[in-house]
Amino acid sequence: MNFKFKHTEKIVGTFVFIALVILITGLVLIALSKKIFVETYAYRTKLIDAGGLSVSTTLNFKGYEIGRVKSFSLDQNNNIDVELGIYEKYRDKIVVGSVIYRQVNPITGNMSLIFLYPNRFSVKLADVGINSLALREGSYIPSLDMPDGQKLLEDKIVEKSGDVISIIFEDTRDFMSNIRQEFQLKKDSVKTFFEKIDGFSQSLFENKEVFDHLNRLLSPGDGPIFTMLNQYTEVANRLKTSADQLNQMLDNYKNPEGLMNKMLMVRQDQLGLAVENLNKDLAALHEILAALKEQSPLMARVLDRTEKTLQSLNNHPLLRGGIKKEGSNANTSKKKRVDINE
Amino acid sequence: MKKYTIILSLLCMVLILTGCSSLPKEVAPQTIEMAHIKMKLAREAQGRQAYASALRLFADAYELFTRADHIRGKIDSGLSIARQYFYLDKKAEAETWIQKASDWIKWNAQEMLGAKAILLIEMAFSKDDHQTVVDIAKKTFTPNIEWETEILCYDAASRLKLKMDYSPDLQKILANLPLLEKRFEKNKLEDPEVLSLGYFYAGHILCTAEKKWREALVFFAKAKDVDSLIDNPYGVGKSLYSLGCCYMELGVEKEARSSFERALEIFTLLKDPVMVEKITGKIDSFSKKTD
Secondary structure, eight states: OOOOOHHHHHHHHHHHHHHHHHHHHHHHHHHHHTTTTTEEEEEEESSOOOTTTTTTTTEETTTEEEEEEEEEEOTTSOEEEEEEEEGGGGGGGTTOOEEEEEEEHHHOOOOOOOOOOSSOSSOOOOTOSSSSBBBBOOOOOOOOTHHHHHHHHTTSSSOSOOOOHHHHHHHHHHHHHHHHHHHTOOOGGGGHHHHHHHHHHHHHHTTTTHHHHHHHHHHHTSSHHHHHHHHHHHHHHHHHHHHHHHHHHHHHHSSTTTHHHHHHSOHHHHHHHHHHHHHHHHHHHHHHHHHHHHHHHHHHHHHHHHHHHHHHHTTTTTSSSSSOOOOOOOOSSOOOOOOTTT | HHHEEEEHHHHHHHHHHHHHHHHHHHHHHHHHHHHHHHHHHHHHHHHOOHHHHHHHHHHHHHHHHHHHHHHHHHHHHHHHHHHHHHHHTTTHHHHHHHHHHHHHHHHGGGGGHHHHHHHHHHHHTTOOOHHHHHHHHHHHHOOOOOHHHHHHHHHHHHHHHTOOOOOHHHHHHHHHHHHHHHHHHHTTOOSSSHHHHHHHHHHHHHHHHOOOOHHHHHHHHHHHHHHTTOHHHHHHHHHHHHHHHHHHHTTTTTHHHHHHHHHHHHHHHHHHHHHHHHHHHHHHHHHHHHH
């Protein structure tokens, strides 16, 4: 059976036409979505890293796309010089104190630029007779990568905003970086850090008893240390009184002239009283020393363990070495082994 | 059209159901993996005799296994918790955990009976309750070669004490030792001390019961080597003491004295007064002979 298309040209023409319409519509839509026909105003900023940056990277403000990266290049100071194109509609948002915040998605690695509008101006506009602080085209907008941008953040003129997860990641990264710098950790020592933290918490847990003892010893009112300190203060006061009396007596004998006269003037009961007081004080001191001796094993134990805790605190953080290991004093195995002829 | 819509809807439903059913499976392995890591860390802590830390880690693992409803892991960690309590001399807590583990084993995992039996045997053997050891060993069958060897070692030693027939146990231990040795070389033994324990008790039975001192020497020497490799000074000390006894029986005084002196050094470091006194007595007997 012969089969022949009657309207081949029309059918092909229609398909080609539809394809062209789709193509042109697509191109127009892409051009519109990319805001190719929108007039832009050029501004500059500087970043420290171009990882994830492309000419299609957008500049967003409160979820709105307010501009786009036009070009970027490496400058003489090894920073990234970025040229931004701000759409006409949002041009008035680019004011003095604005900051660009570079945000890298931790999962995709794509960069997005966030525009941070100042919360307040460093001077009152009305006071200086200015109606607007809008930046002129071609001006430099500081980024948070640069010290001038950081200063604005520190002065709370701008606040970080954007993707919450990215901010958390970045804050965590900054935190870890600070910890590393602070404690001079190596990059691969994060695991060690957490192991040390774990060990430290274990040692703190094991030393709970020490803190309990310390609490008991230091508890005001009924703690033995406080009782002893009270007794000691009392004795010290009495000793001071005795010493004053002795001083007074010695003053009497300081000048040898008329010593015999003065000696004869000394009242027997005064000297007796001083010696008696001294005797009482010595007895009290003896009691305190005995009490101290009684407390000493407990205190020695507590101090010994406190020393260990402080030693580990000293070594912290990162518990370099932790608490010194004592020589093994226990059997390393609990699997009993019977001796010959036992 | 209606037909296609139904087919498409069914396909979508199948896809959704498959996706949903795979979700819990993704969560559970992570928990179990974490639990296994905890178990490993706990065993390391147990190896360092940090029983309190090991107890905490085993408890964490138990929690994770419970969350993932992993019954074998629950039993394993539960028994390990009981073992730590036993090592920490907290018998009541140990008993409670053994009881818990027994219930799970009874209903869910009969294959874990060996692990429970080992713990009970260890506890009985430490109290010199040899009859209990023999009774438990008699009732226990386990395909795990490590558990089996450990049970056989304690059983043979207890049978020797009770003057019962120990030869089947000894034969089985001797048959297991080469297999354990191979696994030890490949670092595949869960508890490498089992190998040294096997060598030690093989030597112990050979010299104590059969008076084969020369053969026993070989086993004690191997036990000492394994214990040295796994950093188990208690085992090294015990093997050296046994070596000294064997050399003494064989009349090789120089070697015997050397072994006793090394054993004395170890037990002095381990602060084991009983062993120190025993070894000092042996060394003194040499001195008396020389005089």
